[in-house]
Amino acid sequence: MMPRLHGAFFTLFYKEVLRFWKVASQTVGAPVMTAVLYLLIFSHALEGHVQIHGVSYTAFLIPGLVMMSVLQNAFANSSSSLIQSKVTGNIVFTLLAPISHHEFYAAYVLAAIVRGLMVGVGVLAVTMWFAPLQFIYPLWILLFAILGGGILGSLGVIAGIWAEKFDQLAAFQNFLIMPLTFLSGVFYSIASLPAFWQHVSHWNPVFYMIDGFRHGFFGVSDVSPWISLAVGGGCFSALAVLSLNLLSRGYKLRT
Amino acid sequence: MSVAIRIQQVCKRFDATQALNAVDLEVAQGEFFGLLGPNGAGKTTLISALAGLTRPDSGSLSVMGYDVLTDYRAARRQLGVVPQELVFDPFFSVRETLQIQSGYFGISDNDDWIDEILENLDLTTKANANMRTLSGGMKRRVLVAQALVHRPPVIVLDEPTAGVDVELRQMLWRFIRRLNADGHTIVLTTHYLEEAESLCGRIAMLQGGRIVALDTTQNLLQRFSTHTLRLRCRGELPPAVALRAQQSGGWWSLPFDRFDEIEPLLAEIRNAGCAIDDLDVGKPDLEDVFIRVMHGQAH
Ligand SMILES: Nc1ncnc2c1ncn2[C@@H]1O[C@H](COP(=O)(O)OP(=O)(O)OP(=O)(O)O)[C@@H](O)[C@H]1O
Ligand SMILES: [Mg+2]
Numbered sequence: 001m002m003p004r005l006h007g008a009f010f011t012l013f014y015k016e017v018l019r020f021w022k023v024a025s026q027t028v029g030a031p032v033m034t035a036v037l038y039l040l041i042f043s044h045a046l047e048g049h050v051q052i053h054g055v056s057y058t059a060f061l062i063p064g065l066v067m068m069s070v071l072q073n074a075f076a077n078s079s080s081s082l083i084q085s086k087v088t089g090n091i092v093f094t095l096l097a098p099i100s101h102h103e104f105y106a107a108y109v110l111a112a113i114v115r116g117l118m119v120g121v122g123v124l125a126v127t128m129w130f131a132p133l134q135f136i137y138p139l140w141i142l143l144f145a146i147l148g149g150g151i152l153g154s155l156g157v158i159a160g161i162w163a164e165k166f167d168q169l170a171a172f173q174n175f176l177i178m179p180l181t182f183l184s185g186v187f188y189s190i191a192s193l194p195a196f197w198q199h200v201s202h203w204n205p206v207f208y209m210i211d212g213f214r215h216g217f218f219g220v221s222d223v224s225p226w227i228s229l230a231v232g233g234g235c236f237s238a239l240a241v242l243s244l245n246l247l248s249r250g251y252k253l254r255t
Numbered sequence: 256m257s258v259a260i261r262i263q264q265v266c267k268r269f270d271a272t273q274a275l276n277a278v279d280l281e282v283a284q285g286e287f288f289g290l291l292g293p294n295g296a297g298k299t300t301l302i303s304a305l306a307g308l309t310r311p312d313s314g315s316l317s318v319m320g321y322d323v324l325t326d327y328r329a330a331r332r333q334l335g336v337v338p339q340e341l342v343f344d345p346f347f348s349v350r351e352t353l354q355i356q357s358g359y360f361g362i363s364d365n366d367d368w369i370d371e372i373l374e375n376l377d378l379t380t381k382a383n384a385n386m387r388t389l390s391g392g393m394k395r396r397v398l399v400a401q402a403l404v405h406r407p408p409v410i411v412l413d414e415p416t417a418g419v420d421v422e423l424r425q426m427l428w429r430f431i432r433r434l435n436a437d438g439h440t441i442v443l444t445t446h447y448l449e450e451a452e453s454l455c456g457r458i459a460m461l462q463g464g465r466i467v468a469l470d471t472t473q474n475l476l477q478r479f480s481t482h483t484l485r486l487r488c489r490g491e492l493p494p495a496v497a498l499r500a501q502q503s504g505g506w507w508s509l510p511f512d513r514f515d516e517i518e519p520l521l522a523e524i525r526n527a528g529c530a531i532d533d534l535d536v537g538k539p540d541l542e543d544v545f546i547r548v549m550h551g552q553a554h
Contacts, residue, residue, distance in 0.1 A: 002354045004363045011358025019346050089342035093401065096306055096336055097359035098328035255269075255309050 009103040012094065016111030020077055027115060031073050032122040035065045039127050042187060052189045053220045058131035060214075062124070063141075064186035067148060067213040069123045071206060074116035074149040075156040075177050078108045082160025083169050086253075095254065101247035105157060105240070112153025113146055120145055134217055140225055141216030147232045148209035152177070154239035161246050161253060180206045191222055205235045258320070259284040259409050259440035260305065265314030267300055267464075274300040275311070276464040282442060282457075284319075284408070287435050289455030289472070290444045293549060296461040298444045299339050302413050306336045318409055332360060335407035337398050339414050339444075343386040349373070349397055350382045353404055360405035372400045375430045377423060392419045399427065403434075410434065412443045416450065428454060452476075452541040460548050468548045472541070479544040483537040484509045484517060490529035496520065508537075 005011040020027040043058040050057040085091035094104065135141065155177070163169040184206040190198050201207050212228030215221035221228075247253070260282040267275040274297045282288045290298050303309035305316050307323050307330070316323045321330035344352060350369065357365035373379045376396045381389060389397065399415055412431070416424045432454070435441045445451055451458060451472075458475055460468040468475060485508050492500060492507065500507045511517065517536075524531065 002351065005354065005358030006363050007361055008359050011355055014358070015355050022346055085344075088345070089338075089340050090344045092308065092338055092340075092342055093344070093356060094359065095308055096331060096334075097356070098331040098361075099359060100328070250310065254307065255303075 008097060008099045009107055012099060012103065012107035013110050016077070016081060016107060017114055019081060020111075020115050027073070027077070028118050028122055031069050031119045032126060035069045035123040036126050038065055039130060043130065052192075053218055055218055056131055059133055060189070060218075061187065062127045062131060062133060063214045063217045064210055065127060066120045066123045067145065067210045068181050068184075068186045070116035070120040070145050071148050071152045071181050071209065072177065073119040074112040075152040075159070075173070077115040078112040078153045078156030079160040079163070079169055079172070080156075081108070081111075082157065083163050083166060086160070086164070087166070091253065101244055104247055105154075105243050108157050109150055109153040109240075109243075112156055113149035116149035116152070117145055134219075136219040137216040137225075139216070141213060144209055144213040144216065144225075144228070144232070147229070147236060148206075148213065151205065151209065151232060151236050151239060154236065154243050157243045158239065158246065161243075161251060164252070180204055184210050185222070186210060189222060205231055208232055257284050258282070259286065259318070260442065261315075261317045261320075262301070262305070263315050265301070265304055265311045265316060267297075267304060267309060267311050273464050275304070278314070278461075278464070278466055280459060280466065280469070282440060284440050285435070285438055286440055287432075287454055287456050288440070288442045289451040289458040290442060290461065291448070291451055291458060291545060292444075292461035297464040298461055299413055300464075301461070302336065302411050302442075302444070305411065306334060307331065332405060333408050335402035335405065335410045337402045337410075337412040337415050339417075341391060341394050341398070341418075343389075343394050343397065345385070345387045348383050348385050349378060349389070349400075352386060352397060353400055356401045357404045362405060365404060368406065369400075369404065372403050375426075376400055377426060392423060395419055396423065396427070408438070409440045410442070412441070414444055414446065416445060416447060424450075448541040448545055458541075460545065462549060468544075475544050476539045476541065479539075479547045481510045481512055481539060481543075482514075484511055484520065485535050485537060486524075486531055487533040488524065488529045488531045491527065492529055493523055493527035496523060496527075 003014070005014060039058070039061060042061055046057045052060040159169055159172040163172060183201065184204050185201065190201040190207065193201065208223065208228035208231040211221045211223055212225045212232065215225045258281050260280070262278055262280040265275050265278045278301060290301070292298050300309060304311045305318065305323060307327055310324070318330045319333040321333060323330045347355065353369045353372070354365065357369070373382055376399060378393065378396055378400065381393060386394065386397065395415065395418055399412070402410060415427065419427065428450070431441055443451070443455070455472055457471050459466050470478070485506050487506055496509070500509045509520065511520070521531070
């Protein structure tokens with residue numbers, strides 16, 4: 001049964017949520033499983049050998065994995081939905097409708113955030129039993145999860161618009177999204193890196209999202225959460241402007 | 256009569272192809288209008304430009320007075336388009352598809368109208384079936400239904416009957432005719448010319464991105480087509496008649512303009528000692544008009 005679909009934006013948002021929810025075992029269940037596997041492998045290998053910011057390695061790892069799942073799934077949602085609609089041609093139904101580019105963008109990004117948060121909550125619910133966790137600043141946790149989902153959701157919109165085939169999207173994912181998320185301090189504190197790689201990491205916006213997110217749990221982080229918030233906000237604004245520009249021109253959507 | 260669709264000097268080029276070349280066209284409210292032309296003539300491109308799916312290089316288009324670019328929201332509310340390609344969203348059922356499409360147009364409670372459309376397109380029993388499980392013709396009917404959810408005053412159908420069986424084709428046309436009688440403007444493209452001939456009051460023929468003929472269906476038939484007398488006979492046709500006739504499959508075809516030409520013609524054949532076995536009289540048809548126009552015999 002459908003709820004009342006009020007307005008074009010809400011309908012498109014609802015459709016995007018329903019789309020992944022109908023196949024939740026693939027879109028939510030599978031990524032939770034993947035994150036749990038990472039946790040088992042890495043904590044088994046490193047627990048007892050490493051302590052970071054004064055917490056056990058497993059406790060340190062959990063927020064990183066949660067955030068990585070939020071980010072990767074936010075990206076996957078908007079990008080794969082768009083490319084599927086383009087390849088199958090059913091994107092025409094939204095293009096024929098009186099939907100503004102603002103509504104279009106907001107609906108896709110918001111649905112991406114919802115998917116990211118659902119996966120994030122799932123990962124947290126399963127992994128939090130493996131180590132004692134604190135939740136010192138829950139608002140920072142929520143804020144960085146939403147902001148990170150918004151950034152990757154926007155990147156997904158851009159990638160989905162730009163890519164014409166699934167393998168182009170896979171390239172975007174493998175050569176940009178994966179390195180950005182893996183090399184962002186999910187599995188280690190960048191303070192433990194050589195100076196050169198620390199410097200490189202500071203150019204990775206995802207690092208700030210993970211670092212700020214972790215600050216919400218432990219109250220300590222590599223950089224101040226306010227700096228992370230500023231970097232995240234700046235990135236999000238830039239990506240939003242770019243996405244809206246592409247959409248308003250109908251780039252690769254309206255020939 | 257107020258204008259439903261106004262297309263002015265629209266050009267569109269795709270790389271080497273001039274898909275639309277300075278197209279001018281006006282369709283009045285309440286018309287049943289046919290857009291005909293061979294494959295690649297530019298019909299779909301013209302419809303796409305009207306729907307905002309394609310941006311013209313130059314020129315302007317409006318629907319019910321709303322410019323399709325500067326006033327796109329209002330223009331799209333006035334327009335229902337049945338796309339030529341058989342597209343669907345495999346995640347949803349027929350009813351969900353129509354509810355979502357209604358929502359895009361800001362209509363939250365549309366179930367009565369959706370039921371009526373489903374009924375008229377004989378889709379009621381498939382309402383809760385997933386789109387993936389429908390046959391091609393059923394998917395095509397859902398496309399028609401999707402174009403109608405917001406009760407658009409202007410309805411454009413790009414080959415709506417391709418792949419639809421005879422019975423449902425007639426059902427579809429009855430429904431579309433009724434919408435037309437209720438005041439909806441209808442524009443349709445089809446390669447079934449008998450369909451266009453019986454439905455459309457006015458027809459434009461497109462070729463190579465240009466409009467090469469535009470008139471009422473009646474006028475087109477009168478201008479470009481003639482009656483034909485077809486007969487099968489034993490013996491030689493008199494040479495004067497044979498000169499005007501064309502033979503194929505044992506039948507002779509003789510064009511004529513007025514019915515009073517027939518009697519003297521038959522007398523001439525009989526007098527030459529030729530016995531007629533079979534005979535019929537063909538009316539002018541749109542196919543004939545189409546072929547003549549496309550071969551440049553238009554004036
Ligand atoms: N997106 C596109 N990119 C490149 N060329 C295109 C594109 N769309 C249409 N064309 C070209 O423009 C011309 C007109 O195509 P269009 O689809 O409008 O024809 P049509 O009259 O609808 O034909 P049909 O009866 O086969 O549907 C064709 O030569 C086609 O190849
Ligand atoms: Mg076409």
